[in-house]
Amino acid sequence: EIVLTQSPATLSLSPGERATLSCRASESISTYLAWYQQKPGQAPRLLIYDVSNRATGIPARFSGSGSGTDFTLTISSLEPEDFALYYCQQRNNWPRTFGQGTKVEIK
Amino acid sequence: QVQLVQSGSELKKPGASVKVSCKASAYTFSNYGMNWVRQAPGQGLEWMGRINTHTGNPTYAQGFTGRFVFSLDTSVNTAYLQISSLKAEDTAVYYCARDRDAMIPNWFGPWGQGTLVTVSS
Numbered sequence: 001e002i003v004l005t006q007s008p009a010t011l012s013l014s015p016g017e018r019a020t021l022s023c024r025a026s027e028s029i030s031t032y033l034a035w036y037q038q039k040p041g042q043a044p045r046l047l048i049y050d051v052s053n054r055a056t057g058i059p060a061r062f063s064g065s066g067s068g069t070d071f072t073l074t075i076s077s078l079e080p081e082d083f084a085l086y087y088c089q090q091r092n093n094w095p096r097t098f099g100q101g102t103k104v105e106i107k
Numbered sequence: 108q109v110q111l112v113q114s115g116s117e118l119k120k121p122g123a124s125v126k127v128s129c130k131a132s133a134y135t136f137s138n139y140g141m142n143w144v145r146q147a148p149g150q151g152l153e154w155m156g157r158i159n160t161h162t163g164n165p166t167y168a169q170g171f172t173g174r175f176v177f178s179l180d181t182s183v184n185t186a187y188l189q190i191s192s193l194k195a196e197d198t199a200v201y202y203c204a205r206d207r208d209a210m211i212p213n214w215f216g217p218w219g220q221g222t223l224v225t226v227s228s
Contacts, residue, residue: 043220044152044204045218055216091212095168099151100151
């Protein structure tokens with residue numbers, strides 16, 4: 001199965017700062033990568049799919065890039081509501097797999 | 108709007124069974140596959156598998172065969188996850204998550220609110 005490795009595990013930033021989250025796949029997954037946001041006590045929410053397409057209602061400060069094995073989620077200017085857990089996920093192969101998550105916390 | 112509403116929390120003893128429901132509304136149920144995702148306490152997300160809501164054909168991830176069964180009742184637009192012979196390590200929040208697009212295995216969204224299953228003697 002494809003292993004997704006996210007880094008860093010925790011990102012400590014202040015509101016207004018730029019956040020850069022990384023996801024690396026154990027083999028090429030083309031552009032079949034998505035990002036999800038999860039807040040405490042809530043279900044995950046689809047943020048970005050096919051590397052760079054924002055899901056419905058997702059603000060423009062969220063953007064994604066990459067292809068093959070290396071991918072990035074960027075939050076251009078952190079809002080208070082953006083402090084959460086973020087997971088990447090691939091759908092190039094079965095089984096679908098998630099990264100272990102990156103926590104974006106308030107510094 | 109599209110909504111998935113899951114059944115409430117369950118407390119079960121080891122060896123028992125549990126059936127979690129996921130009721131869909133505001134879309135054509137049989138056009139979108141349904142996925143199940145497990146999240147153990149303090150852990151990440153683990154894809155358990157998917158059921159084709161048009162054919163009823165399930166696909167299980169490794170590690171979720173045998174004791175885990177996906178099923179449907181299309182008359183009430185509901186998907187089910189049944190877990191038998193429960194073990195303490197099955198304690199987790201279980202989410203249903205619809206395929207984002209119709210008729211193709213796809214990204215996950217929307218999600219149900221999650222069902223906490225606790226297995227304890």
